[in-house]
Amino acid sequence: MKLNRRDLLKLGALAGGGLLLPVGLQQRSWGKEIYRGGNFPQDNDVDPIDPPRPFQVELPIPPILQPTRRDATTDYYTLTQRVGRKQIIPGLPATEIWGFNGIYPGPTVMARRNRQVIITQRNQLPDNVSTHLHGMSTQHEFDGYPVDFIKPGQAAQYKYPNLNQAATLMMHDHALHMTSTHVYRGLAGFYIIHDELEESLPLPKGYGKYDIPLIIQSKYFGPKGQLLYEVQGNQGVPGNTILVNGAPFPRMQVANRKYRFRMLNMSDLSAYIMRLSTGDPFIMIGTDSGLMPERKIVNNFRIGAAERYEFVIDFSKYPIGTQIVLQNLWDDITDPSPVMRFDVVRQEDDPSEVPVKLNPEAARIMNEEFVPANAVRTRKFEVGRNGGIWAINGMGWDTQRVDATPGNGDIEIWEFYNKAGGWWHPMHIHLLIDGFKILDRNGKPPRPYELGLKDTAFVGQNEHVRVIGKWSPFPGRFVFHCHNDYHEDHDMMSQFEVIGR
Numbered sequence: 001m002k003l004n005r006r007d008l009l010k011l012g013a014l015a016g017g018g019l020l021l022p023v024g025l026q027q028r029s030w031g032k033e034i035y036r037g038g039n040f041p042q043d044n045d046v047d048p049i050d051p052p053r054p055f056q057v058e059l060p061i062p063p064i065l066q067p068t069r070r071d072a073t074t075d076y077y078t079l080t081q082r083v084g085r086k087q088i089i090p091g092l093p094a095t096e097i098w099g100f101n102g103i104y105p106g107p108t109v110m111a112r113r114n115r116q117v118i119i120t121q122r123n124q125l126p127d128n129v130s131t132h133l134h135g136m137s138t139q140h141e142f143d144g145y146p147v148d149f150i151k152p153g154q155a156a157q158y159k160y161p162n163l164n165q166a167a168t169l170m171m172h173d174h175a176l177h178m179t180s181t182h183v184y185r186g187l188a189g190f191y192i193i194h195d196e197l198e199e200s201l202p203l204p205k206g207y208g209k210y211d212i213p214l215i216i217q218s219k220y221f222g223p224k225g226q227l228l229y230e231v232q233g234n235q236g237v238p239g240n241t242i243l244v245n246g247a248p249f250p251r252m253q254v255a256n257r258k259y260r261f262r263m264l265n266m267s268d269l270s271a272y273i274m275r276l277s278t279g280d281p282f283i284m285i286g287t288d289s290g291l292m293p294e295r296k297i298v299n300n301f302r303i304g305a306a307e308r309y310e311f312v313i314d315f316s317k318y319p320i321g322t323q324i325v326l327q328n329l330w331d332d333i334t335d336p337s338p339v340m341r342f343d344v345v346r347q348e349d350d351p352s353e354v355p356v357k358l359n360p361e362a363a364r365i366m367n368e369e370f371v372p373a374n375a376v377r378t379r380k381f382e383v384g385r386n387g388g389i390w391a392i393n394g395m396g397w398d399t400q401r402v403d404a405t406p407g408n409g410d411i412e413i414w415e416f417y418n419k420a421g422g423w424w425h426p427m428h429i430h431l432l433i434d435g436f437k438i439l440d441r442n443g444k445p446p447r448p449y450e451l452g453l454k455d456t457a458f459v460g461q462n463e464h465v466r467v468i469g470k471w472s473p474f475p476g477r478f479v480f481h482c483h484n485d486y487h488e489d490h491d492m493m494s495q496f497e498v499i500g501r
């Protein structure tokens with residue numbers, strides 16, 4: 001049975017809060033057991049409040065992090081992971097969060113392709129952390145391997161070569177069995193790579209002005225504004241309040257022109273089907289690993305945990321005063337629910353354009369390199385449950401076990417089978433410098449907006465998804481896992497080891 005957010009809310013209403021359900025109690029105690037070391041306040045007697053009325057708050061934009069120093073080759077940054085407080089729910093006290101520099105979402109790091117970034121991460125939290133830069137291709141020791149902990153009071157340096165194409169990445173915690181709570185509490189932020197190709201295109205430009213990051217996260221809150229980590233049905237935390245850049249169902253004032261958006265779903269497990277209340281299209285331009293070969297025009301798109309989609313909305317056709325709601329169709333395809341709203345409030349010239357062809361480098365990789373004839377082998381992974389624990393090929397995480405040993409530079413096809421049908425799993429593979437290409441899903445072509453390089457593949461109920469990529473450039477052990485963070489923690493994660501130099 002698929003339990004979506006709305007079903008859970010209905011169940012909750014019927015059972016007087018949902019937490020009286022025996023299954024709910026069981027899950028709560030499991031979560032409590034696992035997170036005993038996670039220092040998450042367990043408010044077992046508190047039910048989540050109803051979501052706040054939408055569109056009360058302006059969309060915030062995460063600040064750009066300033067480097068502590070630059071030299072000929074490298075930008076240096078320092079981030080301190082610590083407890084902070086943020087006013088999130090109107091009319092309620094500020095919410096305690098865990099954040100990079102104590103803010104949620106974390107500050108955005110701006111990087112340039114082929115220019116190194118070194119980030120010193122200081123841990124002033126009461127838990128072990130391990131910081132991963134999702135989408136970055138870097139050496140094992142800088143990848144946030146799940147047991148490479150930064151202990152409380154300690155610090156670690158991470159080197160990022162930024163060999164990747166221009167893309168929207170995100171920094172988040174990856175500590176073994178604690179990723180879900182840590183990310184839920186706020187340890188997530190953007191890291192954006194720019195390059196010359198992207199800058200040469202006439203797309204809408206200007207971070208926070210016409211180039212807008214949107215991190216989507218669904219959470220529960222208690223009556224004092226506190227975050228509630230309510231695990232439902234061994235799935236994770238669906239949440240009932242959608243935060244965009246940390247604000248509940250916000251509104252954004254826009255001019256009647258084109259805007260570029262970089263959407264990242266960093267929810268614990270929620271997936272969304274996004275559409276506009278006007279029925280007007282999104283011009284899709286980017287996927288997880290960078291700009292798509294060609295733009296694609298769609299009326300809606302699905303986004304699972306950790307996926308990124310970049311798109312342009314053209315507000316020029318709307319009269320001043322028009323309000324356009326970004327809506328979610330996931331819970332009920334016939335009954336859209338709000339995510340945020342765009343208010344067209346002013347007239348502006350628009351020099352931007354969205355070319356049909358965007359990224360010849362991605363086109364070459366997808367059409368010439370990532371083709372089955374170049375694959376040296378195929379591996380199969382079945383994702384599902386084993387004895388109540390999420391598993392890959394029936395197995396949970398084992399730091400000592402390696403489930404694949406590709407040679408450095410090998411092109412491989414990985415097949416993910418989700419036969420049980422009960423849930424979906426956005427499968428993420430670390431390291432791959434250009435991500436992968438989705439070959440097919442149940443033998444059919446991927447959706448139009450998936451026709452770009454990706455690092456996370458949505459594997460839906462009863463789906464069989466084939467991806468092809470190049471396992472390079474760094475040798476060593478790297479993880480692959482479901483990015484529904486609760487699934488990842490318990491225990492749908494494994495590792496491969498790239499062999500050779």
Ligand SMILES: [Cu+2]
Nearest residue numbers: 425482484487
């Ligand atoms: Cu999963």
